Amino acid sequence: MNIENDTPRFRRYTARQRREMLIEAGLTCLARGGITAFTVDKICAEASASRGLITHHFKSKEGLLRAVYAAAYDRMLGAAAPGRVVDADIVEMIEALLSDELTGPDTLRAWLALWGEVANNTALRNEHRRYYDYYHDRVIIGIRRAAAGRKLAIAEGALAIMFITLIDGLWLQRCIDPERLSSQDVRDACYNLLEPYLGPIRPQKG
Amino acid sequence: MNIENDTPRFRRYTARQRREMLIEAGLTCLARGGITAFTVDKICAEASASRGLITHHFKSKEGLLRAVYAAAYDRMLGAAAPGRVVDADIVEMIEALLSDELTGPDTLRAWLALWGEVANNTALRNEHRRYYDYYHDRVIIGIRRAAAGRKLAIAEGALAIMFITLIDGLWLQRCIDPERLSSQDVRDACYNLLEPYLGPIRPQKG
DNA sequence: CTCCTTGTTGAATAACCGTATTATAAGTGC
């Protein structure tokens, strides 16, 4: 039939490209309406793809969700841990974890939806633990360096737990009600937590 | 017809009783499977009620969700703020906020699901703000009392934000992965946060 | 130009969703 139509009916991407498109669309849907909006129809519409593709590339919707979770964590760790914070400076780590890139409302809403799934999905929780361990280790390294040559009045591990927990809480609050905490409040909280134990680390203004 | 059957076909509760049964069932479903499991069918099955009752008593499923959120917050504040902590002792407040009653896995999973909805539902967010303001005020009172007669090196409001945020983060982490943080880790984090600013407040063992 | 792999489409399906509606009966006031 449509021999005369010279525009192809669809674009054929590589498997890798299409997977990334679907993951990105999944994150967008999570940010837009939580796990309720993480729907085959909505995701495929967002990605301009047909319904069958999620099954084809990820075996199931659940498979896509796992890939989305891994991608979200990779972005967070990519911004906060390796590369640009390769020498694990705790101040750089704080600034990275509080950067607009990681704390935009859409990103945080997606995280909140994913956390909810981790709490209810054993397979996802195992994935979570691997990533969390890596994150935790990076923070400890940063704290250890910042405290170099000084005697800490607290175990590094305990301080790392407090720091990570505070970051999580800050993200959660900014997610639930973005207008509540200013970005200055958020930074102050981080430094106020660490400085009693690490001494002054707050970067000078200007 | 069934005149001979002397056991009534159903029990007729007061509106107040039935509402509480449905709210309780709603919380159970949220804890069991997140917002995805907050379903008319599942809730009514859990409450041993028929499907029409949610509409009848709450006008809509959304109405029940609002009631569930209010009930969850009332329980939290009831345990942590008034009555038993009427004189706003910060240590009692910490112990109440970390009590098994408030930090059981089911309770926390329900909270996580509710937070996800608050982030996506404007009507719920307004409700949230009212409760949160009250909670925040109680914490500030507790901090002010603990610091009585001493000069704080930090604003009460800033410390209250840090404290509330840390509690939120602790709940979140225990919710995502309950085996991660021991209850001792959780208590230590709270006291480690406050003591640099308030001085020793940790209760002695035994 | 032809074959073949595989990314893609979209209809079909069965299960489930929330709500509206109707009939019923339990409890209350009289």
Add this chain to the structure above:
DNA sequence: GCACTTATAATACGGTTATTCAACAAGGAG
């Protein structure tokens, strides 16, 4: 014991869900 209110049950309905599957076509290999 009668009438009335309303909590309850049960069904029906339109919409949405995830998944399956057969047909299709894009693009590379030869």
